[in-house]
Amino acid sequence: MVAVKETLDQVQTVEKYKYGFVTDIEADQAPKGLNEDIIRFISKKKDEPSWLLDWRMKAYEHWLGMKEPDWAKVGYPKIDYQDAFYYSAPKSGDDGPESLDDVDPEILETYKKLGIPLHEQEVLAGVKNVAVDAVFDSVSVATTFKEALSKEGIIFCPISEAVKDHPELVRKYLGSVVPYSDNFFATLNSAVFTDGSFVYIPKGVDCPMELSTYFRINASNTGQFERTLIIADEGSKVSYLEGCTAPMRDENQLHAAVVELVVLGDADIKYSTVQNWYPGDENGVGGIYNFVTKRAACRGKNSKVSWTQVETGSAITWKYPSCILQGDNSVGEFYSVAITNNCQQADTGTKMIHLGKNTSSKIIAKGISAGRSQSTYRGLVKMMPKAEESRNYTQCDSLLIGKKCGAHTVPYIESRNQSAKVEHEATTSKIADDQLFYCRQRGISEEDAVALIVNGFCRDVLQELPMEFAVEAQKLVGISLEGSVG
């Protein structure tokens, strides 16, 4: 009962989209539009080596010949890629901030409002023990706990910094999991990516704290194109969290990120996301288009990747965190909750490509649609001929709240190995009347009862999240469904 009470309290205390404010800050922006000059401009701003500029140019050239994908079950007006800013950075002199004291107080205030502590002493005083890299529009503004981490040999810094300080690592791994020619949005990202996080965990190191990146889109009309690269060397282990918010605006903003994870032998990466971009208003005006490519390569024996995502924001979500299970005995996991309300559309799922022997994967996907929203699970499980004795288990459940929403399941199962076993099950239903009645009978309002039942429905996934995130995610589940009943 205590847990129930807690959930109820949490649900009651949070308002609607509380991250919708705008920070009034002078921004340094590149001119609108996308062309070779803009890419040169971004590359110059970042003071990049020529190989990276060449790589961007190759991607841009390739992108020009590509068609926007239309197979997802989402509808949106054609995006004018020339009508957006591809670079926006808070103006803070010519160089980036040397320490937190140099960071614009307005930005610190923003992160404070968002509940992200950037001052290390604050962090230490509190309960959280998390190193944070804060990305504001196109640039990383602050990274905490850098020194403590570097003692262990861990590199945790903005990718633009890694390009300068650790070019050999970046050059070796950038684009090795998601090549520049991969897909329309990833290719666009390769051409214009501005910042993001870079993590390297050396051999045998168990990262002593959670690493976290907090993404914030602030400027209007900007696209955010971040690129995250995490490398877990042999026998290492890391848990990484990612959060995102944006102001409430009437126009749609594009977020096309790429996340690459490289997992070597015996290494383990846990990647958790709570995606809470602005979803647009109840009539579907505004909101973020979240077109993201995330992929992990388990390259060594016994490597493991676990993706956990809670998708509550964005007008449109197009996202398929995937695992390439190349090393023998490697493990891929995907836990997902996708909640859509009002006019949101989500087409999300995963790909598990089994290449090595004895590889195993598990997919637990929970979709909840309310209002007039559409939610789709789309996933691929592929057993290649050499994936002897490999296993997959997939479960996707959808919950429908209301008469006007839709829930869809599109799994692809391809098996080319006799000894591989693939199991898939999916169900779709509404909240059972007897469950609702039980809660109502005990004096819980209908809306709270729905939040409670949905939280129970998502439990298998939410419990995979690190502690702090799990609490936030539980609250989010409640708010996201506000106004969906009655």
Place this chain on the structure above:
Amino acid sequence: MSLVSEITRNLVNEQSTMQFPQSKPWLESLRADGIDAFKKDGLPDINIEKWKYTNLNQLNGVTGERSPEVAVNQDQITWLLDEVETNKLVFVNGYFKKSLSKIIDVGQGIRISALCNELLNSDFINNYLGKIASTADNPLFALNTAFIEDGCSIVVENCKLLKPIEVVYISTGSNATCHYPRNIIIARNNAEINIVERHIGFGGEVYMSNGATEILVEDHSKINHYRIFEDAVNGINLSSVRAVVKDYSCYNSFVLSTGGRLNRCEIDVSCAGDRANASLSGVYTARDQQHTDHTTRIEHLVPNTTSVENYRGALDGSARGIFQGSIFVAVGADGTDGRMSNKNLLLSSQAEVNAKPQLEIYADDVQCAHGCTTGELDDEALFYLRSRGITEPNARAILVEGFLNEAFSGIEEQTILDVFHEKIRDWMVI
């Protein structure tokens, strides 16, 4: 020019030069619709989602020419339901063979005949033909419509025809040609039809049979539709069924496919009336280089309709098996109950299976579920049988047979159930 578009062009050319027997304006315009729709998109290629796993490049070698009328002897046909005194219809290369057929039930609500007779002698069939399926939905239906000439036409009203009607389609495989049987089956007003269809092929030459069937079940009626595909080794059989099920009616389909180089069996059912029910069962087995594709779609368009789907496959050699199932629930179709199950066995290291069980749901008060598995035979079960002195090949055969037979547990008619079991056993033995 791609192979698929080249074959498309050949087929379109052939249609334009075809000399159909003297016919009515409505039929002319139906054929014209078909060829126009087909010309628009042509044969589907693998970029079309529904055809993602089946490449019609396999039609390579098919000339596009219409198969000739060929004589077949009585002794070349073996009947599945010999001892039963039943209606029997034989089609060779899509043409009705009166001398080999036997229609015994006539009159009082029963109208069984060759489609060519219906087309030549009356306008009755115009009420149904081309009205149940639209040429726009499916390019193979459009192609079939462009060549409508013959097939089987069964209309039963207010009468329960419990004895099964046996229909045999023979492809003689003459010079890489094509034929287009068109069938129409209607049960209305407390009617019941049991129909057993069998597709066989002779010779080692490539041929294409592109069959299309329109089915309407309405007002407390029921159709049990049993089909067995045993095409010749190089035969290509692309068949499409479009069924509409209305008030308090029921469509049960049982499909077994074992033969042919390429077999695509597409079933598209709409539950469009109160308490309509559809049940689709199927078994596909393939070996060597065979390719077998079962694609189904069940639409629940109105409240309180139900569907069950159960498909099983066993794949040996370098064969490829495809199952694509889709349950669609329209806005407002509350009270829908839809279940789908697909299980596959891989019997060799070269075999491949691709499954796509899909749900598309726009109503909230529904119960829909699907399950899908692929894997190999259970070692423990195998060990159990071996430890009782059963040889390994026999033990494997017993397990595979048991696994596949389960899909047909819904067949109530014992003689037909026996036929299906026997066919599965035959496949195991080869």
